[in-house]
Amino acid sequence: MDDWLASRAAVRERRGQVRKTEPQPGLVDLASNDYLGLSTDPRVIAAAAGALAGHGAGARASRVVCGTTDAHVELERALCRLTGQDAALAFSSGYTANLGVITALGGPGTLLVHDAHVHASLLDGIRLSRSPSVSVAHQDTDGMRAALAGRTQPRAVVVLESIYSVLGDAAPLTEAAALCAEYDALLLVDEAHGIGVAGAGRGAVHAAGLAGAAHVAVTATLSKALGSQGGAVLGSELLREHLANTARTFIFDTALAPSAAAAAAEAARIVLAEPGLARRMLENAALLAKRCGSAAAAGAVQSIAVGSSERAASLAAGLRAAGVAVGCFRPPSVPDGVSRLRLTARANLSAADLDRAAGAVARAVGAA
Numbered sequence: 155m156d157d158w159l160a161s162r163a164a165v166r167e168r169r170g171q172v173r174k175t176e177p178q179p180g181l182v183d184l185a186s187n188d189y190l191g192l193s194t195d196p197r198v199i200a201a202a203a204g205a206l207a208g209h210g211a212g213a214r215a216s217r218v219v220c221g222t223t224d225a226h227v228e229l230e231r232a233l234c235r236l237t238g239q240d241a242a243l244a245f246s247s248g249y250t251a252n253l254g255v256i257t258a259l260g261g262p263g264t265l266l267v268h269d270a271h272v273h274a275s276l277l278d279g280i281r282l283s284r285s286p287s288v289s290v291a292h293q294d295t296d297g298m299r300a301a302l303a304g305r306t307q308p309r310a311v312v313v314l315e316s317i318y319s320v321l322g323d324a325a326p327l328t329e330a331a332a333l334c335a336e337y338d339a340l341l342l343v344d345e346a347h348g349i350g351v352a353g354a355g356r357g358a359v360h361a362a363g364l365a366g367a368a369h370v371a372v373t374a375t376l377s378k379a380l381g382s383q384g385g386a387v388l389g390s391e392l393l394r395e396h397l398a399n400t401a402r403t404f405i406f407d408t409a410l411a412p413s414a415a416a417a418a419a420e421a422a423r424i425v426l427a428e429p430g431l432a433r434r435m436l437e438n439a440a441l442l443a444k445r446c447g448s449a450a451a452a453g454a455v456q457s458i459a460v461g462s463s464e465r466a467a468s469l470a471a472g473l474r475a476a477g478v479a480v481g482c483f484r485p486p487s488v489p490d491g492v493s494r495l496r497l498t499a500r501a502n503l504s505a506a507d508l509d510r511a512a513g514a515v516a517r518a519v520g521a522a
């Protein structure tokens with residue numbers, strides 16, 4: 155085994171595809187997903203501390219054994235209020251939420267139609283569900299229609315991200331929802347990068363007037379704009395009940411830590427009460443895009459294609475040396491030859507940090 159591990163490591167090294175897991179203190183952060191700066195908001199921290207004192211460090215069991223606390227119940231209510239959905243079920247992460255909902259809805263009788271660029275957790279759910287599936291080209295609503303029109307299965311689910319995690323563009327939610335209504339399919343939208351960002355923070359599904367629609371469901375992560383940890387599926391009471399009884403990543407997984415649940419609930423309350431936060435983040439995103447010579451993205455994620463993985467790695471390392479952390483997306487996160495720098499804006503970036511970091515990126519990618 156060791157020889158094989160060493161040979162794989164050498165290949166990654168040669169291709170510029172080595173990922174590091176080291177802390178990166180002291181850098182201007184254009185890499186994290188803490189879009190609204192809520193992970194360090196004193197109100198969010200106080201809510202987590204209160205739950206830590208009241209419930210202890212861990213949930214101690216699965217939600218369906220004795221792991222459900224009032225923090226989980228309150229979180230699900232807060233998420234419903236924020237997104238306008240009828241019901242929510244919290245999971246231990248966005249990843250397990252995606253695996254759970256897709257495997258619980260999938261199987262031989264369900265056709266899964268998905269955009270080719272959906273997140274790894276959605277693709278893994280599709281594989282694990284053993285459903286027939288069709289991958290359509292990115293943003294291709296004609297492809298979606300063809301797949302739905304030709305289906306032979308009794309059920310179908312269309313899987314999209316509201317704002318794509320790597321490319322940063324927005325899905326055509328209105329058209330996709332209309333197609334799903336026409337072909338009696340469910341639209342499942344991963345709002346990992348939409349909640350807290352689009353629609354004054356309430357998400358792209360809410361902004362499109364689709365919250366509460368019977369043929370639309372949402373998955374969320376609590377670890378990005380909500381600054382905490384965990385995930386959720388939002389939709390009808392019937393869907394929630396089905397997932398609580400059949401989603402294996404819900405039933406056979408220890409519940410989300412109560413402190414993370416309480417932090418996310420407080421963050422959801424803040425996002426709803428303070429729409430200016432999302433606005434500020436989007437203003438910073440637009441400034442960042444302008445300085446880097448690219449068109450403004452739909453949300454916080456600005457994606458700059460830089461070619462080979464070696465070039466992406468070398469640009470990211472140069473920026474790190476200049477005091478700026480950026481995301482560096484290489485295979486297998488993206489196909490070969492289209493590696494990217496992924497820049498994320500935050501509401502709490504100071505003007506000075508934004509100016510310094512944007513200048514460094516612009517120089518690195520040749521936009522200055």
Ligand SMILES: Cc1ncc(COP(=O)(O)O)c(C=O)c1O
Binds near residue numbers: 249250252377384
């Ligand atoms: C689109 C998308 N879905 C799901 C996830 C997984 O969320 P989590 O980090 O909460 O597991 C991510 C995060 O990396 C994501 O970008």
